[in-house]
Amino acid sequence: xxxxxxxxxxxxxxxxxxxxxxxxxxxxxxxxxxxxxxxxxxxxxxxxxxxxxxxxxxxxxxxxxxxxxxxxxxxxxxxxxxxxxxxxxxxxxxxxxxxxxxxxxxxxxxxxxxxxxxxxxxxxxxxxxxxxxxxxxxxxxxxxxxxxxxxxxxxxxxxxxxxxxxxxxxxxxxxxxxxxxxxxxxxxxxxxxxxxxxxxxxxxxxxxxxxxxxxxxxxxxxxxxxxxxxxxxxxxxxxxxxxxxxxxxxxxxxxxxxxxxxxxxxxxxxxxxxxxxxxxxxxxxxxxxxxxxxxxxxxxxxxxxxxxxxxxxxxxxxxxxxxxxxxxxxxxxxxxxxxxxxxxxxxxxxxxxxxxxxxxxxxxxxxxxxxxxxxxxxxxxxxxxxxxxxxxxxxxxxxxxxxxxxxxxx
Ligand code: ADQ
Numbered sequence: 001x002x003x004x005x006x007x008x009x010x011x012x013x014x015x016x017x018x019x020x021x022x023x024x025x026x027x028x029x030x031x032x033x034x035x036x037x038x039x040x041x042x043x044x045x046x047x048x049x050x051x052x053x054x055x056x057x058x059x060x061x062x063x064x065x066x067x068x069x070x071x072x073x074x075x076x077x078x079x080x081x082x083x084x085x086x087x088x089x090x091x092x093x094x095x096x097x098x099x100x101x102x103x104x105x106x107x108x109x110x111x112x113x114x115x116x117x118x119x120x121x122x123x124x125x126x127x128x129x130x131x132x133x134x135x136x137x138x139x140x141x142x143x144x145x146x147x148x149x150x151x152x153x154x155x156x157x158x159x160x161x162x163x164x165x166x167x168x169x170x171x172x173x174x175x176x177x178x179x180x181x182x183x184x185x186x187x188x189x190x191x192x193x194x195x196x197x198x199x200x201x202x203x204x205x206x207x208x209x210x211x212x213x214x215x216x217x218x219x220x221x222x223x224x225x226x227x228x229x230x231x232x233x234x235x236x237x238x239x240x241x242x243x244x245x246x247x248x249x250x251x252x253x254x255x256x257x258x259x260x261x262x263x264x265x266x267x268x269x270x271x272x273x274x275x276x277x278x279x280x281x282x283x284x285x286x287x288x289x290x291x292x293x294x295x296x297x298x299x300x301x302x303x304x305x306x307x308x309x310x311x312x313x314x315x316x317x318x319x320x321x322x323x324x325x326x327x328x329x330x331x332x333x334x335x336x337x338x339x340x341x342x343x344x345x346x347x348x349x350x351x352x353x354x355x356x357x358x359x360x361x362x363x364x365x366x367x368x369x370x371x372x373x374x375x376x377x378x379x380x381x382x383x384x385x386x387x388x389x390x391x392x393x394x395x396x397x398x399x400x401x402x403x404x405x406x407x408x409x410x
Contacts, residue, residue: 005136006116006204007051008107009042010100010224011124012059017264020393020403021370026058027263028124029065031353031371033275033284034320034336036293037068038262039124044291049133051120055110057103072294099222105211111204119207121224123198127271127282128259129248129289135241136201145206145237148173148229149199151244151259152192158183160261162196162225164240173240176233178226196225197243197259206237250288258282265395269368272334272351276318298322298337306343307360328358342377350382367400376410 015027022030028039039056046054054073058065104121111119118139120132130149139147150164163183165175176196177183186192202210210228214220220227232238244257258281262268274281284291298321303312306327314330320337327343336354341347344361355372358364362375365382375381382388382400391409393401402408 003117003140004115005051005053005118005120006111006114007046007054007120007122007132008104008110009039009046009054009056009122009124010103010198011039011056011065012062012100012103013123013125015125015263018262018268020401020406021265021268021368023403025064026062029062029068030268031336032127032262032268033272034318034334035295036291037065038127039065039069040072040291040293041127041129042122042124043069043073044289045128045130045132046120046122047292048289049131051132053114053116055107056124057107059103068294072292099226100224101211101214101220101228102222104207104224105215105222108208108211111208116204119202119204121200121202121207125263126197126259126261129251129255129286129291130199130243130246130259131248131289132199132201134246135199138241138245139201139239142171142239144172144239145203145210145235146229146232147201147239147241148176149197149243150194150240151197151242151257152186152189153195155183155185155191155193157195158193160263161193162198162229164194164196166194166240171239172236173233173238176230176238178223178230194240196229198225200224200229201241206232248286248289250286252283252286254279255281255283255286265368265393265399265401266397269351269395269397269399273332273349275334276316276332278316296337301325301335308343310343312341345375365400366398367402369402370404370406372404373402373406373408375408379408379410381408 011028013027015022030038032038159179159181162178163180164173167174183193214227260271262271301319301323304326310327312325312327314325317330317333319335322338323335325341328341328345330347333347333350335352338354339352339356341358342360345358347364349366350364351368353371356369358375359377361378363380367382388394388400
C-alpha cells in the first residue's frame with residue numbers, strides 16, 4: 001500500500017520585513033503576481049503532486065488568508081474539500097503559537113486523527129515550482145527521520161537561512177545552523193551556501209516525538225529551523241534533498257530550479273520583475289503544473305484612447321483582468337485586477353495591487369502600491385525619494401511602498 005502522507009503548511013508568519021504589506025494580513029496572504037497570493041504556490045505544488053490532505057496553520061492576522069483559502073482551495077470541487085485552514089486553537093492553554101514547532105505541537109490532534117506515515121511540513125512564503133512527491137520518495141527510501149529541502153544561495157544571504165553542511169555521502173546533514181552571521185562558503189563554490197528552503201518531510205513518529213520533547217524544553221524557542229531540525233541533525237537522523245534534482249513537468253531550462261524567498265520588500269519586488277523579464281525566469285505559462293488561485297468574474301483588461309485621443313498602452317508588463325488603461329503608459333509593471341490608469345499617467349517598473357487608481361498626469365516609478373490606494377491627479381511617486389521617505393516606506397534598494405490604507409496627498 002502507498003504510504004499515507006499528510007501535508008501541513010505553516011502559514012502563521014508575521015512578515016515584519018514586508019511592512020507595510022503585512023500591516024493587516026499574514027505574509028502568506030500577501031498578493032503576488034497580479035492575481036495570486038503567496039500561499040497559492042505551495043498549495044499548487046502540493047495539489048499538482050496529488051497531496052490533497054492539507055492543513056494550513058494560520059495565526060497572525062489571518063482573516064484575508066482564511067477567506068482566500070476557504071474560497072479558493074477548500075470549496076474547490078477539484079480538491080474535494082481537503083484544504084483546511086486551522087487557526088491557533090489555544091488547546092493547551094491561553095496562548096497563541098509560540099513558534100512554528102509549537103504550532104505543530106498544538107495541532108498534534110490533526111496528525112492523530114489522520115494517522116499518516118509521513119508528514120510534509122512546508123512554509124508558505126516562497127515563489128517556486130516543486131514536485132514534493134520526488135522529495136517524499138527520496139525521504140522514504142533513505143529511512144531518515146527528517147529530510148530537509150536544500151538549495152544553493154549567495155553567501156551574503158546566509159543570515160536569512162538555515163545553513164546546511166553535509167557529510168561525505170552528500171546526503172546526511174552533519175551540521176545545521178539557523179541564520180548564522182559567520183557562515184563560510186561551500187568548498188566547490190566559496191560564494192555560495194547550502195540553504196534550507198524551510199520545507200521538510202518527517203516520519204510521523206519522529207515529528208511527534210521531536211515537537212513533544214521540544215515543548216517540554218523551557219530553553220527552546222519552539223522553532224522548526226532553530227530547534228527541531230538542529231536537534232535531529234545532532235542525532236544524525238536528518239538528510240538533505242537537493243532541489244536541483246527536482247524535475248517539474250513542463251519546466252524549461254530557464255526556470256528549472258527557480259526559488260525565491262520573498263520575505264523582504266526588495267526580494268518581493270525583484271520576484272515581480274522576474275515575471276516580466278523578456279525571457280521570464282519564472283514561467284507562469286506552464287500548464288503542466290498550473291498555479292491555482294481565486295478567479296472572480298472580472299471582465300478582460302481594456303486599453304482605450306483617453307483624453308485628447310491619447311493611446312492607452314502597456315508594454316513589457318502583465319495586466320490582469322478588470323484593468324482599464326486609458327490614454328496612459330504602463331511599462332515593465334505587474335498590474336493586478338481592477339486597476340485604473342488615467343490619461344497622461346506613467347507607470348514604470350512598478351507593482352500595482354488590486355483596485356489601485358492612478359490619476360491623470362500622475363507618475364509612479366519603481367513602486368509597490370497596495371490594494372485600493374488612490375494616486376491623485378499629478379502626484380509623483382518614486383521621483384523624489386527624499387520626499388517619498390518622509391511619507392512612505394522606501395526599501396534599501398529605493399523601492400517606494402505605499403500601504404493599503406495610506407492616503408496619498410495630491
Ligand atoms: P523563516 O522563514 O525566517 O526561516 P519562520 O519565520 O519560522 O522562519 O517561518 C517559517 C514558516 O513558518 C513560514 O511559512 C511562516 O509563515 C510560518 N510560521 C512562522 N511562525 C508560525 C506560527 N507561529 N504558526 C504557524 N506558522 C508559522 C525558515 C527556516 C530557515 C529556512 C527559511 C527558508 O527556519 O531554516 O532557511 O525558512 O526561507
